[in-house]
Amino acid sequence: MAGGVVEKSTSNTSTYAGLGVFMMLPAWAIIGFFLVLPVATMLIYSFLTKEFRGGVIWEFSLAAYDQFFFDRGLFGDDPARIEWTYILIFWRSIWQAGMATFFCLLVGFPTAWFIATRTGANKSVWLFLITIPYWVNLLIRTISMKFLIRDTGPLNEWLMASGLISDPIHIINTNFAVQLGLFYSYLPFMVLPIYASVERYNLAFSEAAADLYATQWTTLRLVILPAVKPGIIAGCILVFVPSMGAFLAPDLLGGAKNFMIGSLIEEQFKGNAGNWPFGAAVSMILLSMVLIVLTFYARQQGKEGAH
Amino acid sequence: MTDIAVDIIDLTKCYGDFVALKNVSLGIQDNEFFTLLGPSGCGKTTLLRTIAGFEDVSQGAIRLYGEDIAGLPPNKRPVNTVFQQYALFPHMNVTQNVMFGLLRLGQGDATARKRVTEVLELVQLTRFADRLPSQLSGGQQQRVALARALAPNPKVLLLDEPLSALDLKLRQAVRLELKQIQQDTGITFIFVTHDQEEALTMSDRIAVINDGQVQQVGTPREIYEAPQNKFVANFIGETNLIGVTVVDVSGGNATCTLPGGAQFTCPAAMGATAGPGHLSIRPERVAITAPETGVLQGVVARQVYLGTDMHIDITPTGGETITVRLQNSETTHIPGNGELVGLNFEAGSARLLVD
Numbered sequence: 001m002a003g004g005v006v007e008k009s010t011s012n013t014s015t016y017a018g019l020g021v022f023m024m025l026p027a028w029a030i031i032g033f034f035l036v037l038p039v040a041t042m043l044i045y046s047f048l049t050k051e052f053r054g055g056v057i058w059e060f061s062l063a064a065y066d067q068f069f070f071d072r073g074l075f076g077d078d079p080a081r082i083e084w085t086y087i088l089i090f091w092r093s094i095w096q097a098g099m100a101t102f103f104c105l106l107v108g109f110p111t112a113w114f115i116a117t118r119t120g121a122n123k124s125v126w127l128f129l130i131t132i133p134y135w136v137n138l139l140i141r142t143i144s145m146k147f148l149i150r151d152t153g154p155l156n157e158w159l160m161a162s163g164l165i166s167d168p169i170h171i172i173n174t175n176f177a178v179q180l181g182l183f184y185s186y187l188p189f190m191v192l193p194i195y196a197s198v199e200r201y202n203l204a205f206s207e208a209a210a211d212l213y214a215t216q217w218t219t220l221r222l223v224i225l226p227a228v229k230p231g232i233i234a235g236c237i238l239v240f241v242p243s244m245g246a247f248l249a250p251d252l253l254g255g256a257k258n259f260m261i262g263s264l265i266e267e268q269f270k271g272n273a274g275n276w277p278f279g280a281a282v283s284m285i286l287l288s289m290v291l292i293v294l295t296f297y298a299r300q301q302g303k304e305g306a307h
Numbered sequence: 308m309t310d311i312a313v314d315i316i317d318l319t320k321c322y323g324d325f326v327a328l329k330n331v332s333l334g335i336q337d338n339e340f341f342t343l344l345g346p347s348g349c350g351k352t353t354l355l356r357t358i359a360g361f362e363d364v365s366q367g368a369i370r371l372y373g374e375d376i377a378g379l380p381p382n383k384r385p386v387n388t389v390f391q392q393y394a395l396f397p398h399m400n401v402t403q404n405v406m407f408g409l410l411r412l413g414q415g416d417a418t419a420r421k422r423v424t425e426v427l428e429l430v431q432l433t434r435f436a437d438r439l440p441s442q443l444s445g446g447q448q449q450r451v452a453l454a455r456a457l458a459p460n461p462k463v464l465l466l467d468e469p470l471s472a473l474d475l476k477l478r479q480a481v482r483l484e485l486k487q488i489q490q491d492t493g494i495t496f497i498f499v500t501h502d503q504e505e506a507l508t509m510s511d512r513i514a515v516i517n518d519g520q521v522q523q524v525g526t527p528r529e530i531y532e533a534p535q536n537k538f539v540a541n542f543i544g545e546t547n548l549i550g551v552t553v554v555d556v557s558g559g560n561a562t563c564t565l566p567g568g569a570q571f572t573c574p575a576a577m578g579a580t581a582g583p584g585h586l587s588i589r590p591e592r593v594a595i596t597a598p599e600t601g602v603l604q605g606v607v608a609r610q611v612y613l614g615t616d617m618h619i620d621i622t623p624t625g626g627e628t629i630t631v632r633l634q635n636s637e638t639t640h641i642p643g644n645g646e647l648v649g650l651n652f653e654a655g656s657a658r659l660l661v662d
Binding site for chain 2: 202204205207208209210211212213214215218222223226227
């Protein structure tokens with residue numbers, strides 16, 4: 001009897017193990033085709049020689065990276081000077097993405113808190129309202145924003161009609177417009193993870209803090225924020241990373257002066273004028289930066305988990 | 308006259324149409340272990356939360372040593388709470404949790420740490436000072452919650468069913484300890500529970516609450532032995548309610564007709580009136596006698612064995628079943644099923660209730 005039982009359970013285990021490998025195939029296929037393959041392609045292309053009408057020549061070259069970091073002048077100066085153009089574009093992207101993240105957090109946290117503390121059905125209604133605009137394509141939304149804020153757009157017309165301003169405020173093609181675009185594009189990515197964290201937050205902690213003489217600010221700082229930190233960090237990453245590589249908002253709202261890294265990459269692959277290896281190299285640099293941020297975050301999380 | 312620590316005056320609390328507390332008035336004395344006892348949903352926790360400041364009051368006043376606190380936010384009230392699920396800050400260790408209130412009161416780090424050591428010693432948790440709440444057992448967490456609430460030396464400590472999450476053995480041990488801590492610290496405790504045994508063992512006085520109203524206030528003995536109405540008699544311990552016809556109430560005594568026709572005179576609760584009514588008599592106060600010597604006669608319906616005790620259910624002629632509790636011993640005579648017996652009890656053991 002006992003032997004039979006053991007045997008049965010072992011055979012079951014091996015069946016499940018076989019099934020397990022089978023079940024993992026879709027995941028491996030997705031990771032392989034949609035993550036490893038494209039990134040590997042980009043990595044290889046970044047080390048190839050450019051073809052003048054788009055595409056690549058299969059010949060190893062560091063020219064793309066060289067172009068990003070160094071300026072060799074017209075006749076190949078030696079030693080090379082550092083090329084600031086692209087580094088500045090990079091820096092501007094980081095700054096823009098950082099600001100967008102900051103403003104999304106500033107607005108997203110209270111919004112998430114408000115929704116998570118509603119009762120029952122109200123919660124779903126508010127969440128639904130947050131996601132409604134995202135049923136419309138990002139391109140269309142960004143273009144709509146452009147029409148809304150341009151000098152002769154409804155916003156300025158309304159402000160002038162109400163007598164608040166006499167001349168239109170110039171918003172379009174400024175840094176502020178890019179900020180507005182990024183903020184509007186990625187706000188839900190901040191709201192939703194924070195909402196999930198706040199939803200799990202036990203309001204008794206706030207009561208306990210108030211009971212122990214904490215003011216509302218102290219409660220926020222010492223009790224609420226540490227408790228919902230995972231949601232805030234997830235939200236910040238979800239806003240920061242796509243903001244870094246965004247090209248729609250800077251292209252359509254920022255104009256030529258507010259070029260960001262996403263636009264730079266986009267240019268390299270558009271039409272016949274591009275430089276594929278250079279675009280791939282910039283992508284790889286962007287990817288490395290993002291990975292560094294994520295690794296740092298994962299380390300931090302690991303440390304807290306080890307407590 | 309003793310000091311009144313918490314004076315609750317004509318307090319009413321409504322949530323929309325629902326009235327959670329109806330004209331509650333209570334005077335809780337200084338250095339008292341006072342229990343709010345009642346079934347779930349009776350309003351006892353709401354009452355505690357209005358004292359803590361988590362709920363505002365619809366009407367009435369709450370005075371803490373003479374000062375009206377009803378309008379103050381929780382962080383301005385010199386009371387502390389032990390929460391039902393403890394609500395320990397999960398990202399802070401035991402020391403940080405206990406120190407939280409002290410630091411908010413503006414104490415320096417050194418002073419606060421000294422106090423933390425003191426209270427952790429009081430609740431015997433010194434060894435666990437650096438642990439996170441998640442690394443502690445339920446009983447230890449409960450002690451941290453207690454230490455955290457005691458640390459700022461509140462004038463009044465509020466305890467919201469703090470023992471309900473513990474298992475039975477632990478709960479019984481903690482009861483006596485809590486009582487001891489209350490006596491040692493001299494802090495007024497207001498303790499909320501639905502467990503009558505807990506209330507009887509720990510309290511100096513108990514307020515029995517039902518339907519948002521105070522049913523009776525008294526010492527455990529008064530509540531148990533002289534219940535005011537049917538709810539209190541039924542909720543505290545076990546009792547037999549015998550339907551009677553009250554002939555006359557005078558001078559705190561009532562004369563009534565028992566089922567079967569016998570006349571009986573016993574103490575009456577304040578406010579009891581003539582007419583149909585109920586006597587309360589505890590199962591352990593009823594004696595089984597020969598049929599002819601009892602004030603009631605009845606037939607044994609069943610016996611239930613409870614270990615140290617036996618419960619004998621007896622159906623009297625013309626009345627509802629009466630339970631008699633007998634202590635188990637070799638000499639106790641246990642009547643058999645269907646046997647006709649008499650039931651007797653002393654006048655002082657029975658009590659006419661307000662219906």
